[in-house]
Amino acid sequence: MSGTEPYLFFCGIKHSGKSTMSAFMSKETGLACFDTDDIILASFPGIHTIRSVYHLLGKESFMEKEAAALSSLADFKPTVTWKGYRGVVSLGGGACDNAPVMDFVTAHGTLVYLAVPEDILFRRISIGGIPPFLDAEHPRESFHQLYSLRNQLYGKHARLVIRLPDCHGRADTFRYLFEQLSDYVDAQSMPEKQ
Ligand SMILES: Nc1ncnc2c1ncn2[C@@H]1O[C@H](COP(=O)(O)OP(=O)(O)O)[C@@H](O)[C@H]1O
Ligand SMILES: O=C(O)C1=C[C@@H](OP(=O)(O)O)[C@@H](O)[C@H](O)C1
């Protein structure tokens, strides 16, 4: 375990379950779990939500913090690996717009897109109020635009797209994700058929 093994990066649109699923993944495999939002939040001791940090910094400055949070993982040496990976990282929903973040991800691991239908995401997001990056007057329409754009970007950049079912709750969703992910990783490590 040298600290040069790749990471699994979970990406996806806000509230697709990146943070929840990476925590399940860590529990299942023993892999270290990182969340760029949590790393950023830890550097703002008086502030309690990532939404407030985003509000305070604005988009550009937030994206710089996101890239710095990831860079801090470059030297991490794991005590546990899973199928050759050294950790699981949950990215923020806006990672696809952040070129340095996407460059880091390409250089350091496998990008997995957790794809969830638009209506389900909007329902989950609305529970916590309208986030600062949506138009407060027309939240559903602006989310539709954001979803279309990001769904396309994540679909293009990710090496693996996992379409998560919604009907079974978090633990069952994770079982499904884990099976898909394990199958993918196992297939990647199989020697080429002669
Ligand atoms: N499979 C699921 N089914 C139902 N609710 C979920 C599921 N995954 C996540 N959630 C809920 O959706 C919300 C956002 O989850 P979170 O993991 O923070 O998403 P993200 O990190 O992608 O923004 C949380 O309230 C979480 O409990
Ligand atoms: O979609 C976005 O632009 C953002 C999503 C948030 O992360 P989650 O996707 O984990 O909620 C957080 O990084 C920030 O508020 C910006």
Ligand SMILES: [Mg+2]
């Ligand atoms: Mg999250």
